[in-house]
Amino acid sequence: MRQFEYEAKALFRKEGIPTPQGFVISCAEEVFSIPAKTFPKTLKTQVLSGGRGKAGGIQFANDQEDAYQKAQDIFKLPIKGELPTKILVEPKVTIKKELYVSILIDRAYRGPILMGSAEGGVEIEESGSIEIVPVPGARYSSFHARELGAKMGLQGKELIKFAGLVDKLWTVWTKNDCDLAEINPLIIDGDDNFIALDGKVTINEDAVGRQPQFAGQLAAHLSDLGEREFKGKMCGLNIVELEGNIGILCNGAGLTMATMDLVLHKGGKPSNFLDVGGGANKDHVKRALDLVSSSSDVKVLLVNILGGITACDEVAAALAYYKEIRPEAKMVVRLVGNNEEKAKEIMDKAGIPMTNILETAVEEAVSLAK
Amino acid sequence: MSVLINKDTKVIVQGITGGMGSTHARLMREYGTNIVAGVTPGKGGQDFDGIPVYDSVYEACAKHEVNCSVIFVPPYFALDAALEAINAGIPLISVITEGLPPQDAVKLHAAAAEKGTLVNGPNCPGIITPGECLIGIHPGSIYKPGRVGLISRSGTLTYEIGLGLKQADIGISTALGIGGDPIIGIDQIKSLELLEADPDTDLIILVGEIGGTAEEEAAEYIKTNVKKPVIGYIAGVTAPPGKRMGHAGAIISGNKGTAQSKREAFEAAGVKVADTPYQIIDLVKDQMAVKA
Structure with missing residues (x-):
């Protein structure tokens, strides 16, 4: 959950990081x-x-x-x-020097890293002077910050002040379960004070639930999302918007991606990624069907469920209901696994054809979407 | 012999009295996994379908021989549960839990590395050696025993491939669901190392997806260390950059972690790359025909 700049700065000030x-x-x-x-x-x-x-x-x-x-x-x-x-x-502030500093988890280091540059202010990806100090096991101490400062060319009082500021930024990062805590630019003003002129803070979405200070804030922090993505976040469905016309509903992230790729491989275009997750019940699948089909671009729904924890009959019940309220909707369904037989009965009764072969389902969806 | 788990594996289930823990403890036992005990703090002394429940891992290990723990506790308690298992000296732990905060994951993996504990996951379906032992949530009936090793970052996609193989009458030595998080324990390289050394595995399927550089690193490893044939597949050709595709680790950052880059790395390492999940099955058949 990305924070607005003014919120990030409030988090900074709470830990004693000066801002304008x-x-x-x-x-x-x-x-x-x-x-x-x-x-x-x-x-x-x-x-x-x-x-x-x-x-x-x-x-x-x-x-x-x-x-x-x-x-x-x-x-x-x-x-x-x-x-x-x-x-x-x-x-407006007077700027003597512009620096950059951030804390984030890096996959390659398998843990947090401190990143810094003596050339702040610009897009940091474009800066050629980024220094990195890893913090293995997240066991931070001030020496990590001094090491970074020294690499950035800071000396004497500036180095000590910088380390003191990074100590505070580390507190922001750990206390709020951040993915990212970044100050760019971190300026040194005319009186040699370090000031966070901008702030970028992202709270980890999986950790928000144990950070009561952010409770109920999610909706206000999704202004950069598309309509279906926003609705999905609100009702606990993981959807990503694409530009095609075949609505996708699957279980499991890997299988969902593979299904989308297969659509492309067969000459079609997926309209979205939607993973209903493991063990989804009828109501959850109903919401997912509504969400996927809420875009007018969607011409065909392609449902691919491999029931491990998910019961196929729960999915079938949701599909039967959907068929009742939207009889004109084109649906191609592949259901296989847990309770497949029960699902088949429900689907037969509702008059919805189903297959247990993925390739067949994808080919049919692609031809219906044309 | 398979890898990591077999019929001699003695398993405890942490979180055995919870919703997911109880369901899957039953399914694992039905499959034939030897579950010697369960652990739920505060519920020690209870009995779960004949499996004794203890307050602590330490107590369970004092009363039983244990060499594996499967963790089903909710995300914010998973770090503590895993540290308890690591501290008790259990050599292999599988963290099924999805949604572990990354800062907790860092601490978990650092502690495991210090103690030499192997960690499967987090956010994974676990490991299965068909016909012998299942830890985690794989639907056991989807796999048949055999000589193909399977490594995957995804759950249901792994089942899809296991099922396709079974329908083609091809079996699995061990399937490792290594997890969809950005930082995992037993990774692709470790899995390759284990399966390469396993006398009962002839061929390896490596299923990757977008995000990170694990597949590129695995490809480098394969070049010099893996003699067995490897068949690869990458999910997420259609994934747009900057969006998390379900798994916390499945995200293209900038231009890093694309399906294209991973496919190219695989191909450069001599890995045969399938375009679709069912092509994997065809490639496996071809490979087996070559060998025969």
Whole structure:
């Protein structure tokens, strides 16, 4: 769950990481409540998608009137299709140096790594000067941060201040079960203070349930998702949008991907990835059918269930119900495994043909979608 | 002989009184797995279908000979359960649990590495040596015993292949569901090493998917270390970048972890790559014909 910048900065401040003294506004008119003598200000659109700076989502304002115009523009400016509901207003700061620092889990190191660069501010993937210090087993100590700082070329007081800041960022990362905690740029201002000028924090989705401070926030943090993906998240269904016309409903992530690939292999185009998961019951499958078919692009539904923990008859019951309410819908069904015989009876009664051969099902779905 | 588990494996089930633990403890026992005890803290002294339940792994190990633990506890308790099994000196643990927070996974694997414990998973269907022993949630009846080793990051896709093989009258020595998380214990390389050394495995099927670089690394390993024929398959050709395809580990980051890159790595290592799950079966048949 990606946090908005203003939320990430609140998490930083809680652990003692300095940020500019900012606040959020929800409509352009709010700029008139900002004391005139506190200008100039920076206005930053609050979206989850990246690349907002280049797209014009960050503006400087010299006075209230200037801020009013620019805030109106920003509220109307979608970033990769995502409109902001808030703008973060911050004082302009003097920048002596721009650094980059982040903490994330790296698959290759099988654990967390500290990443840093003496050239912050830019897209860090483009920077050629990234330094890495792994933290094996997540057993962090300040020396890891000093090692990173030294690699970045920091010395003396700057090195010590930097390590102190990374200690705090580590606390943010562990305490909130983050996938990522990143400060870019981390600036050194005119008075030699380290300040987090931007913040990117992603809370691990599997861990949100044990982090009560984020309870109930999921819906507000999905503004970068497509419609079916948003609905899926809300009802516990794992769906990914694609651009084809064959709606896919399977169980198990690997089998779902393999089924989509098979559709492509046979000359068709999958409309989505949907894994109903293991042990799905009738109601869960009904919701999944509704969700997949809620896109007008979907011409055919391809259902592929290999029942291990999942009972085929539960799936069949959901399909029979769906056939009743949507008799015109085209469905191709492959059911095999646990309770296959019972499922066959239900399907026969409902008049829905089924096969137990995957290739046959995919070929039929592709030809129906043409 | 198969790998990791066989008819002499003595298994405890952690979380045996829970919903998933109880269901699969019964199924594993029906299949023939020797389950010597169960562990659920606070439920010690109970009896589960004749299997004694203990409060701690330590107690179960004191009263029984144990060489494997299967963990079915909920995600936020799985690290603690696994550390308990590692501490008790059990050499092989299988963590079936899906949704273990990554920061917990890091700690789990670090502790296992220090103690030399083999960890299967997390987020996996477990391991099966058909006809001898099943740990985890594989539907046992889908596989027949034989001489093909199967390694896979996915659950149901593994069953699909096991079923296809059975319908073609081809059996499995051991099927290893290694798990769909970004950080796993017994990985593709370790599985290849075990199956290469196993005198009862003639051929290896390696089923990968998008995300990470495990398949690329496995391909490098195969080049110099694996003499047995390997047949590969990669799921996720149609997966868009930046989206998690169900499994926490199945995500293309930037341009890393694509199906294309993995297929090319396999091919460069002499692995025959199937385009579809049922082509795997054809390639296995071809290979067996060559051998005969």
